[in-house]
Structures are given as structure tokens and as C-alpha cells.
Amino acid sequence: MWYDTDGRSFDSGEARDGPPSRPAAGKAEHKMENAMKAVQFSEYGGPEVLKLVEIDEPHAGPGQVRIAVRAAGVNPADWKRRAGYFRDFMPLEFPYTVGFEAAGIVDEIGEGVSGVSVGDAVFGLGSGATAEYAVLKSWAGKPEDMPFEVAGGLAVIAETAARSLDEAGAKAGDTVLLSGAAGGVGTAAIQIARARAMTVIGTASEPKHDYLRSLGAIPTTYGPGLADRVRDLAPEGVDVAIDIAGSDIIPELIGIVGDASRVLSIADFTAPEQGAKFSTTPQEHPERALEEAARLYSEGALRLKVERAFPLAQVGEAQALSETGHVTGKIVVTVDA
Numbered sequence: 001m002w003y004d005t006d007g008r009s010f011d012s013g014e015a016r017d018g019p020p021s022r023p024a025a026g027k028a029e030h031k032m033e034n035a036m037k038a039v040q041f042s043e044y045g046g047p048e049v050l051k052l053v054e055i056d057e058p059h060a061g062p063g064q065v066r067i068a069v070r071a072a073g074v075n076p077a078d079w080k081r082r083a084g085y086f087r088d089f090m091p092l093e094f095p096y097t098v099g100f101e102a103a104g105i106v107d108e109i110g111e112g113v114s115g116v117s118v119g120d121a122v123f124g125l126g127s128g129a130t131a132e133y134a135v136l137k138s139w140a141g142k143p144e145d146m147p148f149e150v151a152g153g154l155a156v157i158a159e160t161a162a163r164s165l166d167e168a169g170a171k172a173g174d175t176v177l178l179s180g181a182a183g184g185v186g187t188a189a190i191q192i193a194r195a196r197a198m199t200v201i202g203t204a205s206e207p208k209h210d211y212l213r214s215l216g217a218i219p220t221t222y223g224p225g226l227a228d229r230v231r232d233l234a235p236e237g238v239d240v241a242i243d244i245a246g247s248d249i250i251p252e253l254i255g256i257v258g259d260a261s262r263v264l265s266i267a268d269f270t271a272p273e274q275g276a277k278f279s280t281t282p283q284e285h286p287e288r289a290l291e292e293a294a295r296l297y298s299e300g301a302l303r304l305k306v307e308r309a310f311p312l313a314q315v316g317e318a319q320a321l322s323e324t325g326h327v328t329g330k331i332v333v334t335v336d337a
């Protein structure tokens, strides 16, 4: 059962009406002057449908910034969309440019935007982000010591993790169970929850338990007997459970918490039918979660392991690795400066 975030998406064409950042080129030169490399697909299918193509650069519309991309994140939503999992309720317009998040250097500022300048390094959420230039609709300043590879993969997971904790009602002092804690969202959720003074129990396969411990979680394995293992680890009980992996686990999580209204899924859209909550984008102020993540990074309270960085030309391999479902931390794609 898979559902995914995507209120964050907006038509990439929408962003192309702003003023050009460079002097207008003659017609013959237009393609060279304003073209960029981007990863697109024009039919649903496997990684082989992904093509590195040259398309017109996007431009920052009102409320947006454009960045010269240095790194873009690879999320499960990328390959699920490409495979056509959402085609019935969210059909794509082809050609479709891949990617929801990126980090880079601001080179265009849309109407009505303040607090950011050309030349600033930022990371954030947008669409068509797996490209040399991307338009962001929410962003935060990149801490100086945060590598672009980390920043490029941080926005989706930070926003999702903060939103999930908020919507599940998790508060300081609570014990939170995260099912599927070793991937991108889990990595962010553990650290944000710890920074908000929560105790975190996270599930992952045994080889990843040291990784979970390094982030501040108490690890346990997923699979049969979870309720018993959690009871041993948290005899006082669990206040909130978040289903990150979408592994048909909601009834078990409701049993563990004892209150369906404090169980939330980001990956199983049948959660509401089972009495639990489901969370997806959009939220009103995603930039707040990005700012929180940047602050936690600067304080040393948040780190993101980049399992592997691929060049733009190898997005197919990057998505195939994501599709294995066993990424630790995040996969990103880098763009040469």
C-alpha cells in the first residue's frame, strides 16, 4: 500500500513566466543561452524511461526563488511517480521533470520575496528539482558548514518528519515509536523528536541498530513480536506511533499505543479507514520545518547520512537504489557547479 506526499508539487510550467535572469538572447542563440540539463520522463515505466535532456530554464514566479542546483534529493515519491503508482488519482503531464527538493545558490528572486539575496546558499522544496536550475517555493538558508549533498536531501524528510510529529500530537516528554526509522524520514524524525525532548524507539533491521543509536533512538527490529519488544523497552507505554515504512502495521501500532488517534502514517493511505491518521502535504508553512532543521544542524543536533551521491546522468541508478527500500539516510544527485 503506497501513497505519497505531493501537494508540494506544482506545475513546472507555472514557474516559467518570470523575468529572465540573463540578457535576452537572439532567437538563434536562445537555446544555448537559456537551456539547462534536467531529468525527465515521458512515459511511465522503469528507470530506463528517465532521460537527461536539455530544456528551457525555469524562472522564479511570485513568492519563489530560483537556484543553481548543487544537489537534489532522491525520494521514494520519485520512483513511485515514474512507475505510475499514482496515475489513477494524480496523472502526470508529460514530459515530467523529476524531483521535489534541492540545494544551491539563489540566482533569481520572485516578486514579493524578502529575506533572501542572490548568491545565498539555500535548500528547499519545489518541483522539477533534478536539474541544473530549480524553482523553490519554500526554503531556508543553508548553514555554512552543511555540505550541499546533505542540504539537497534534507528538505522533504525534515518537513515530513516535523509535520508528522506535530499532526500525531507528539510533545516533549512523550515516548514515540517510529516504524521504519533508518531511512530518510526516520533519520530526520528521530533527531527532531530527540531535540523536542521526546524518547524515541525506532525499528530497523538489526545491522542498522548502531545507526539508530547514533541518532539518539532506542532500536528494535520490525516483524513479529514487535509489541512485546516495545513493552520491554518502554514499560510505561508508548504515547505516539508513526508508520513511516507503510508496512501494513497500523493495527499493531494502534494496539501498542492504545489510542488510534495517536497513530499516524505517511505511507499507508488506508490509515484513516483503520482509525489512524494519514499525513501528507501541503502544510501551510513548510519553511518553518526547514528552518528548524537548519538550526538543529548548526547546533549539532541533526545530521544526515548520505548513503550515496550520484551524478545527474545517473538518476536511474539512484532511483533503483531507492526502490530497494533499504536506504540508510538519503540518496542524492549532485550537479557540477
Ligand SMILES: NC(=O)c1ccc[n+]([C@@H]2O[C@H](COP(=O)([O-])OP(=O)(O)OC[C@H]3O[C@@H](n4cnc5c(N)ncnc54)[C@H](OP(=O)(O)O)[C@@H]3O)[C@@H](O)[C@H]2O)c1
Binding pocket: 002, 003, 004, 005, 006, 075, 076, 077, 156, 160, 179, 180, 181, 182, 183, 184, 185, 186, 203, 204, 205, 206, 208, 222, 244, 245, 246, 247, 265, 266, 267, 279, 280, 281, 322, 325, 326, 327, 328, 329, 330
Ligand atoms: N506522506 C508524506 O508526506 C510522505 C513524505 C515523504 C515520504 N513518504 C513516504 O514515506 C515512506 C518512507 O520514506 P523514506 O524517505 O523514509 O524512505 P526510505 O529512505 O527509502 O526508507 C528506507 C528504510 O525503510 C526501512 N524499512 C524497509 N522495510 C521496512 C519495514 N517493513 N519495517 C520497518 N522499516 C522498513 C529500511 O530499513 P531496513 O533496511 O533496516 O529494512 C530503510 O532504512 C515512503 O513510502 C515514502 O514514499 C511520505
